[in-house]
Amino acid sequence: MQETFKHAEACWQCGTPAEEDLFCRYCNSLQPPALDYFRFFGLEPRLKLDPEDLQKRYYRLSRLLHPDRYTQKTAREREYSLEATAILNDAYRTLRDPIARAEYVLKREGFESVEPRSKNVDPELLEEVFELNMALEELRSGNEAARPQLEVARDKFLAMRSEIDRDLQDLFEEYDATGSREILERIRRLLDRRRYVQNLVAEVERELAN
Amino acid sequence: MSVVQIDFGKRKRARVVGIDLGTTNSLVAHMDTPPPKVIPTPEGGKLVPSIVSYTREGKIVVGEEARKRLLTEPERTVYSVKRLMGRGVADVEEELKLFPFQVAEGSESVIRLKLGDRTFTPPEISAFILRQLKQNAEAYLGGPVEQAVITVPAYFNDAQRQATKDAGRIAGLDVLRLVNEPTAAALAYGLDKRHDGLVAVYDLGGGTFDISILRLHEGIFEVLATNGDTHLGGDDIDNLLLRIALEDIDSEWKRDISGDNAAVQSLRRSVVKAKEELSYALKTVIDFEYEGRRYQRELTRELFERLITPIVDRTLGPCRDCLADAGVKVEEIDEVVLVGGSTRIPLVRKAVENLFRTRPHTELNPEEVVALGAAVQAAILAGNVEDKLLLDVTPLSLGIETMGGVVSKLIPRNSTIPASATEHFTTAVDGQTNVLIHVVQGERELAKDCRSLARFELKGIEPMPAGMPRIEVRFLIDANGILNVTAKDLRTGKEQQVEVKPSYGLTDEQVEKMIEESIEMAEEDFRQRQVREARVEADTILHAVEKAKQDEAYESLSEEEKQRIEDAINQLMVAYHGDDHLLIRAKIEELNNATMKLAETMMNAAVSKALKGTKL
Helix, strand or coil: CHHHHCCCCECCCCCCECCCCCECCCCCCECCCCCCHHHHHCCCCCCCCCHHHHHHHHHHHHHHHCHHHCCCCCHHHHHHHHHHHHHHHHHHHHHHCHHHHHHHHHHHCCCCCCCCCCCCCCHHHHHHHHHHHHHHHHHHCCCCCHHHHHHHHHHHHHHHHHHHHHHHHHHHHHHHHHCCHHHHHHHHHHHHHHHHHHHHHHHHHHHHHC | CCCCCCCCCCCCCCCEEEEEECCCEEEEEECCCCCCEECCCCCCCCCEECEEEECCCCCEEECHHHHHHHHHCHHHEEECHHHHCCCCHHHHHHHHCCCCCEECCCCCCCCCEEECCEEECHHHHHHHHHHHHHHHHHHHHCCCCCEEEEEECCCCCHHHHHHHHHHHHHCCCEEEEEEEHHHHHHHHHHCCCCCCEEEEEEEECCCCEEEEEEEEECCEEEEEEEEEECCCCHHHHHHHHHHHHHHHHHHHHCCCCCCCHHHHHHHHHHHHHHHHHCCCCCEEEEEEEECCEEEEEEEEHHHHHHHHHHHHHCCHHHHHHHHHHHCCCHHHCCEEEEECHHHHCHHHHHHHHHHHCCCCECCCCCCCHHHHHHHHHHHHHCCCCCCCEEECECCCCEEEECHHHEEEEEECCCCECCEEEEEEECCCCCCCCCEEEEEEECCCCEHHHCEEEEEEEEECCCCCCCCCCCEEEEEEECCCCCEEEEEEECCCCEEEEEEEEECCCCCHHHHHHHHHHHHHHHHHHHHHHHHHHHHHHHHHHHHHHHHHHHCHHHHHCCHHHHHHHHHHHHHHHHHHCCCCHHHHHHHHHHHHHHCHHHHHHHHHHHHHHHHHCCCC
16 A cells, blocks of 8 residues: 555546645546655654644645545555545654654654663753652652652752753744754754653652552 | 425435434434434334343333333343443342343353343343334335434443443344444534534433533534433432332331332332332322232422432532543533433433533433434435534543552543553563553553453464564554554564453354344244244135135035145145245135135125126
């Protein structure tokens, strides 16, 4: 099935030379979909993105592509529709979350994907992590007095995460302006840090919930 | 401004119906021009009880007819089969105890029910119900109905959805789409209600509970999140009351009647009646008669509400989780819609009002609204409605089992469908030609705590050193919420063979066989209908001939002619009780011929009598 989705030179229905649009300009039949998420939405590959604009595009494309619109059409169009809508939904899910969006761009630019659970302690957070582990131990062994300490720690990490998010937005703008690979590197490192902090938050919240 | 559509000429339009295949009742609906309408049964009702009975004569009976047999032949009658779809016997052990029918051998991956001398799987039972609905629709719409939209609980997993689709195929229906019940309800309401906003649909039916939160925007119904419990519903309330009543009777009569299936079903009926009455009255009596003895127990609404509070409370957790997943606060919900017969219970309504702090919508009949919504979706799929679109989600995360039994999540829950994910696989051992992938659904960390969906085997891989092969596997959840897996060998670019072993449910071959059997049964049905119609005609002519024999014209016939008529009557009556409709019609023809002279004579006499009074 994936064989058919390298981009065709001409429309499968009427033979008009293809323009990399979703629909043939002459006969309007659905073409095999392109795989680039930004291109799919008709957007430039930029890290900064207007969520409302994206949503509008998403609704418009859903109306055009959804399998529900193709049940009475040819088998080939039904197949393209299913493919296209799956890509549309995957793309929307990826592009509307700034972190997922950044990771998508990094992957496209050749940066290797990182292990989701890195066990290496971020050296800048060594002290906090040490204190956190102590407090977690306390709570687990039944000492409720550790609870407020954990809540403070959680709030601190949440604030850290928010700061990282703000820094990321700045870096996004810089990247969009310069296209610098070095900026992508910095984004990559910041994402690693964010993931680490996020894991800490999750761990604390898990303990507090018990 | 409304636009009137004028249909010029006979444009061939797909006739697609919407079917609510419910735990307790099923309905079929259709929409030509809005609003959608429920198609009535030949008896004039709207609900078809989801009950199937297999008579001693080998006939299948569905609906009200089957309901009566719950009391007379409970071992041969199945109800609430929806609770058994897509499940293995281990999943339903507890509730099987309260069902009167038996479970047969080999029920690990698909439950087999023993009714009399035959076994049936849940999809086959559901198919009988679907067939009945199909026939009702065809009779009402005056033509064949081949395509349908069937609804499922939003929280149904892959196996349960597949089982529903199988049931549709066995019934001879092309299932265009499986639609989630809460989404269908939102569609039904969306026609005339608010056009933009956030809607929560609370659906408590006979066997399942769903909560969905949708954003409505310019005709797009976008599900943000869905949650629920496929093992929670009105039946649990019934079973609770039933158990209490059985214990009560045991202590009062010193007699355990739980082994007597007919008695249990009769008691169940009394208990359900009491439950329904308490939706309108503050107290009622459970009234039950058995072998001359009478059991009567007063039940107040207050006590009833105390008893069912734990069951109702079980719906609140999923509601809160759903709000969290949707990223929506309770205050942001604009409308709440109630679906399902169990939402008639005042305690349920109160709980929903308290949670969402808004009065829920109940304008549409909670038992019909899902079918009506399905009919709207059917119209969308038929191409007759263009301004509405459903964007639904998958309720459970999809993952694969990796080293150490840990789940690697591929597609998160509440992802809009169709959705896909791609993974790369290679071999672990030199010369390995097969790779096994175990796919699961659920939110837990370990595969063993999730729901096993299927095992996919990548076969025919070129033998080479371990780690060299590169197979790309694509997991696609389609618009029905069902998983499709394809694979490609990246080294050759060719499609990779994938063998599917579903963990629950029927294989393709089994379904094919059932479709064949079902076609045979449908032909049987057709034949029987032809016999019935021939008999009706025979009745007409026999009646007419009996009257003619009283006429004076009969006396003018010769003995030979009279004998000929008698012979023809006798032969027709013999054929009448047989199964051969062609023979019946042949004998009708013969009787026609034998009485032709008699008919002529009577006609002439009638004409001259009429003319006598006329002055020419």
